[in-house]
Amino acid sequence: MPIISEQNLRDDYDVIVVGSGAGGGQSAFTLTMAGVKVLMLESGRNYDPLTETAMFQTPDQMPLRGISTVEKPFGFADATVNGGWQVPDEPYTQANNKPEERFWWWRARMLGGRTNHWGRISLRNGPYDFKPYSRDGLGFDWPIAYEDVTPYYDKVELLVGVYGSNEGLENTPDSPNNTLLPPPKARAGELYFKKHVTPLGIPVIPIHRAVLSTRQDHTTIPQRLFPQNPTAQKLTAESMKARAACFWATDCGRGCNIRANYQSTTVHLPPALASGNLDILPNAHAREVVLNEQGKATGVTYIDKTTGKERTVKARAVILAASSGETARILLNSKSAKHPDGIANSSGLVGKYIMDTVGAGLGGRVPAFEGLPLHNEDGAGGHVYVPWWLYQQQHAGKLDFARGYHIEFSTGRHAPNLGVAGPAGPGYGSKFKEELRRTYGSFIGFSGRGEMIPNKDSYCELDPEVKDKWGIPVLKFHWKWSSHEINQAAHMQKTFAAMIEAAGGIPNRVETGEKAIKPGGFIIHEVGGGIMGADKNKSVTNRWNQCWDVPNLLLNDGSAFCSNADKNPTLTIMALAWRACDHLIEEMRQGNL
Amino acid sequence: MSDFNPEPVNRLPRREALKWLATAAAGLSLAQLDAASPTIPPSGTPPFAPHGKRIGADPVLNKTYHPGELWPLSFTVEQRAAAAALADLITPPEKGDLPPSALGVPDFIDEWISSYYDETIKDRPIILEGLTWIDQESQRRYQKVFAQLSLEQQSAIADDICGVKPVKKELRPQENFFKRFRHLAAGGYFTTPQGMRDLGYRGNRPSATFEGPTPEALRHLGL
Numbered sequence: 001m002p003i004i005s006e007q008n009l010r011d012d013y014d015v016i017v018v019g020s021g022a023g024g025g026q027s028a029f030t031l032t033m034a035g036v037k038v039l040m041l042e043s044g045r046n047y048d049p050l051t052e053t054a055m056f057q058t059p060d061q062m063p064l065r066g067i068s069t070v071e072k073p074f075g076f077a078d079a080t081v082n083g084g085w086q087v088p089d090e091p092y093t094q095a096n097n098k099p100e101e102r103f104w105w106w107r108a109r110m111l112g113g114r115t116n117h118w119g120r121i122s123l124r125n126g127p128y129d130f131k132p133y134s135r136d137g138l139g140f141d142w143p144i145a146y147e148d149v150t151p152y153y154d155k156v157e158l159l160v161g162v163y164g165s166n167e168g169l170e171n172t173p174d175s176p177n178n179t180l181l182p183p184p185k186a187r188a189g190e191l192y193f194k195k196h197v198t199p200l201g202i203p204v205i206p207i208h209r210a211v212l213s214t215r216q217d218h219t220t221i222p223q224r225l226f227p228q229n230p231t232a233q234k235l236t237a238e239s240m241k242a243r244a245a246c247f248w249a250t251d252c253g254r255g256c257n258i259r260a261n262y263q264s265t266t267v268h269l270p271p272a273l274a275s276g277n278l279d280i281l282p283n284a285h286a287r288e289v290v291l292n293e294q295g296k297a298t299g300v301t302y303i304d305k306t307t308g309k310e311r312t313v314k315a316r317a318v319i320l321a322a323s324s325g326e327t328a329r330i331l332l333n334s335k336s337a338k339h340p341d342g343i344a345n346s347s348g349l350v351g352k353y354i355m356d357t358v359g360a361g362l363g364g365r366v367p368a369f370e371g372l373p374l375h376n377e378d379g380a381g382g383h384v385y386v387p388w389w390l391y392q393q394q395h396a397g398k399l400d401f402a403r404g405y406h407i408e409f410s411t412g413r414h415a416p417n418l419g420v421a422g423p424a425g426p427g428y429g430s431k432f433k434e435e436l437r438r439t440y441g442s443f444i445g446f447s448g449r450g451e452m453i454p455n456k457d458s459y460c461e462l463d464p465e466v467k468d469k470w471g472i473p474v475l476k477f478h479w480k481w482s483s484h485e486i487n488q489a490a491h492m493q494k495t496f497a498a499m500i501e502a503a504g505g506i507p508n509r510v511e512t513g514e515k516a517i518k519p520g521g522f523i524i525h526e527v528g529g530g531i532m533g534a535d536k537n538k539s540v541t542n543r544w545n546q547c548w549d550v551p552n553l554l555l556n557d558g559s560a561f562c563s564n565a566d567k568n569p570t571l572t573i574m575a576l577a578w579r580a581c582d583h584l585i586e587e588m589r590q591g592n593l
Numbered sequence: 594m595s596d597f598n599p600e601p602v603n604r605l606p607r608r609e610a611l612k613w614l615a616t617a618a619a620g621l622s623l624a625q626l627d628a629a630s631p632t633i634p635p636s637g638t639p640p641f642a643p644h645g646k647r648i649g650a651d652p653v654l655n656k657t658y659h660p661g662e663l664w665p666l667s668f669t670v671e672q673r674a675a676a677a678a679l680a681d682l683i684t685p686p687e688k689g690d691l692p693p694s695a696l697g698v699p700d701f702i703d704e705w706i707s708s709y710y711d712e713t714i715k716d717r718p719i720i721l722e723g724l725t726w727i728d729q730e731s732q733r734r735y736q737k738v739f740a741q742l743s744l745e746q747q748s749a750i751a752d753d754i755c756g757v758k759p760v761k762k763e764l765r766p767q768e769n770f771f772k773r774f775r776h777l778a779a780g781g782y783f784t785t786p787q788g789m790r791d792l793g794y795r796g797n798r799p800s801a802t803f804e805g806p807t808p809e810a811l812r813h814l815g816l
Contacts, residue, residue, distance in 0.1 A: 045651070051655075052653075052654055052655060053654065053655060054654040054655045055655070056797055057654075057655065057657070058784065058785070058786055058789070058797070059784035060696075060697065060701070060781075060784050060785045060786070061656075061657040061658060062658055063648050063652075063658050063663055063704070063708075064648070064704065064705060064708060064710070064712075064713065065701065065780065065781065065784050066784075067712055068712070069648060069710050069711075069712060070710070070711065071647065071648050071649055071650045072648060072650070072652075076648065076652070076654070077654060079654075081650060081651040081652075081654070082650045082651050083650075084650075087650075088650055184803040184805070185803055185804070185805030185806075186805065187805065187806060188805075188806035188810045188811065188813075188814055188816070191806065191811070191814070191816050192814045192816060195816060213803075245801075246803075247799035247800060247801070248799070248800055248802070248803040249796060249797050249798055249799050249800070250797070254654075368813075368814055368815075369814075371813065372810050372813050372814070373807060373809040373810045373813055374793050374795050375795055375804075375806060375807045375810055376795040376796045376798065376800070376804070377795070377796060377806075378796035378797065378798075378803075379803050380803075413793060413794055413795070413796075414794075415789065415794055415796060415797060416780075416783045416784055416788070416789050416792055416794055417780070417784065418776075418777075418780035418781070418784060419776075419780060420779065420780055420783045420784070420792070421775060421776055421779035421780055421783070422776075424779075426755055426756030426757050427755055427756070427757045428682060428683040428684075428751060428755055428775060429682065429683065429685055429748075430685060432683065432684070432775075432779075433684055433685075433791070436779070436783070436792060437791075437792055437793055440792050440793055440794075441793070
């Protein structure tokens with residue numbers, strides 16, 4: 001990829017984008033397709049999935065059989081490098097050491113950011129999800145409705161390629177015809193559970209995932225995306241032609257060197273670079289946004305990590321998409337005599353209302369799976385899921401938690417890992433091997449992923465003492481779950497046990513909500529910290545992701561989320577970034593910024 | 594597409610799916626992720642390694658690594674021989690297959706106990722002392738080292754510490770050794786291409802379509 005170094009920096013960029021993940025990638029794509037000159041600053045190194053991905057390597061080809069270590073927390077072959085809940089030279093701190101009040105902050109210092117990590121699960125927020133306060137009196141309504149975002153969900157699905165189906169279920173939106181790619185067949189274990197939990201009223205349907213189950217139609221999609229823009233059509237078509245369909249092997253988490261799954265480096269950045277309108281500067285660690293006397297953003301000051309030197313680059317507008325936590329950090333660190341609390345912070349809400357997804361899981365043994373005739377069960381992730389199905393009961397006050405969750409599945413004979421002998425009893429030799437063959441793949445795992453309601457006790461601020469290697473103050477996190485999340489996790493546990501029992505299985509021990517819930521940040525769906533609202537005294541950004549105080553400064557990552565539906569946030573980050581950039585382009589054209 | 598080889602790859606399955614990896618990453622085992630019950634974020638750096646060698650946060654991902662390549666190994670000749678014999682006893686080869694000792698399993702165990710990660714560091718004394726004990730016990734009973742014993746003799750020693758029948762109180766450390774060694778030996782074997790196939794894994798092969806379950810599999814489940 002044509003990545004630049006400092007000496008090639010220009011002085012006439014229209015927009016600086018900080019971050020290269022879902023929000024930054026989408027912003028760069030949308031802007032460059034419209035002819036806007038963009039500089040992208042990435043704190044990590046350049047990374048090329050086409051040449052760096054471990055596609056078919058087996059654990060015996062990896063150090064320590066590829067286990068998870070502090071340096072490679074999702075295993076050796078996982079795509080993320082220089083990332084994890086701890087990043088060298090870049091600490092963060094906790095206000096409280098109680099385990100349940102700690103926040104785990106995941107970062108990925110590499111081109112593509114956290115799109116190198118995510119599961120590609122791509123669920124639309126529904127109409128309820130944009131108006132949660134109106135529905136139950138908790139949290140905040142968004143200043144926009146599902147209808148405002150719908151055209152952008154459509155576009156993002158067409159651009160990145162999402163497989164799935166339309167089921168017409170409550171608050172689980174359908175996509176227009178000819179938008180989703182066909183879902184892959186369900187696995188044996190998925191079908192088995194569908195049969196046995198449907199009588200419990202639990203719907204099992206194809207999941208939506210950003211993986212090309214077939215190649216994209218490059219002859220029609222570019223025209224649908226850019227009806228008035230032949231250049232963008234051509235660039236998008238070229239990029240689509242270069243992407244292969246999934247070959248149903250190797251973990252998506254390793255990245256994809258045939259570009260069949262979405263990461264910003266396989267979808268957003270190649271056409272943006274091909275447009276000639278994008279420069280990407282890696283190892284550029286943003287420290288602060290620079291404002292002029294009139295309070296407009298004029299550029300970004302960053303540290304070149306390779307030399308340790310500081311430099312300021314200028315542009316007409318700035319987009320922060322550095323991840324919700326890092327975006328808050330940059331705003332808070334943009335201090336001056338005029339802005340002692342950082343910029344865009346007249347509401348005092350920068351860094352406030354950080355959310356993650358509620359995560360809890362339960363597994364079990366399913367005797368019916370033993371002896372299943374052998375076949376290839378790889379595929380691309382779980383092929384089915386359960387969308388939240390108790391909206392009506394919840395609305396009627398019959399549950400002791402206010403928001404829903406969806407359920408992800410793990411079944412089948414996954415590629416063996418080092419822990420493969422775990423389920424066997426004592427012994428060794430041929431009998432031991434036979435027992436392992438019998439039990440291998442005879443387990444089910446359910447993971448609940450639920451909505452957290454924003455609360456005032458979950459936030460980040462600058463640590464007054466601790467700085468990173470480059471002398472930049474780091475974040476200190478505060479975290480608390482409310483009873484809504486704890487009770488939701490308990491409901492997950494009971495539900496999963498009931499599902500496993502309904503299928504004749506033996507669930508693992510059901511834990512209390514407090515014990516079952518994963519730590520804040522563990523699910524890596526951090527959003528908030530720059531929440532969007534209709535009132536500038538009660539929010540950081542307006543309906544177009546623009547900071548109220550600095551209209552030519554946009555927050556295009558998850559930080560503008562004022563609620564965090566159970567639907568995984570990435571698709572919504574991309575849809576909102578596209579929408580915000582369309583508005584930014586229009587404002588720039590009209591000379592308003 | 595540059596690297597896509599449409600021929601079935603010669604190495605079978607991959608997908609290490611670690612302790613709790615899996616989550617988001619498409620298809621990874623969520624069960625494993627959620628089985629973990631973490632309480633604090635991991636510390637920033639691995640424990641001190643006297644040899645100063647680690648995997649690092651930015652290793653080359655798409656190459657083949659060999660034990661000893663990243664950090665020096667530890668086994669003596671005798672320990673290596675005992676580890677090979679015990680690994681072969683734990684997962685004996687099927688007809689026509691290679692024994693674990695010929696598939697690099699002892700090297701993997703050596704790599705493991707020679708590293709200094711939270712996940713590995715406790716195994717070093719357990720495995721080294723256990724291998725020393727098993728040779729001493731073989732000498733005491735049969736006047737030969739473990740690797741030179743007959744299968745029956747090896748089994749007689751293993752039977753005393755493997756836990757199928759109650760283990761004598763004074764052999765508790767050896768019971769723990771056997772448990773840890775079996776975890777590494779079996780895990781090491783079943784993560785080789787032969788071991789994966791032996792276990793019943795049929796994936797890690799590119800195909801144009803995802804075929805889903807076979808009719809036989811559906812019948813097995815009453816579907």
